[in-house]
Amino acid sequence: TTGSHVMIKKANPSDDEILTAAEICLLNSGLEDGDVIYAKRKDVRKGSVMGQAIVKTFTSIHLKNVRPETQSLLLKAEKMKLG
Numbered sequence: 172t173t174g175s176h177v178m179i180k181k182a183n184p185s186d187d188e189i190l191t192a193a194e195i196c197l198l199n200s201g202l203e204d205g206d207v208i209y210a211k212r213k214d215v216r217k218g219s220v221m222g223q224a225i226v227k228t229f230t231s232i233h234l235k236n237v238r239p240e241t242q243s244l245l246l247k248a249e250k251m252k253l254g
Contacts (some may be wrong), residue, residue, distance in 0.1 A: 175199035193234060194241040204235045
C-alpha cells in the first residue's frame with residue numbers, strides 16, 4: 172500500500188512521539204483514520220522504485236481520529252516551510 176513516510180531520528184521514541192508520527196503519515200496521505208505501520212530503521216530498506224520502502228518487521232496500529240494538536244502542529248510546520 173502506498174502512503175507517507177515519517178522518520179523519527181531518536182533512539183527510543185515515546186509512545187506519544189510514535190502516535191504523532193503516525194497521525195502525520197495519515198494526514199499527509201489525505202486520511203484521518205486508517206492503519207499505519209512503524210518499524211525500526213534496521214528493518215527498512217529502499218525498494219527498486221523511487222519512494223518505495225521494503226519493511227521486514229513492523230508493528231501496525233489503527234487510528235480512528237487524528238488529534239487536533241497534531242493537525243495544528245502540521246499546519247504550523249507547513250506555514251514555516253512556506254514562510
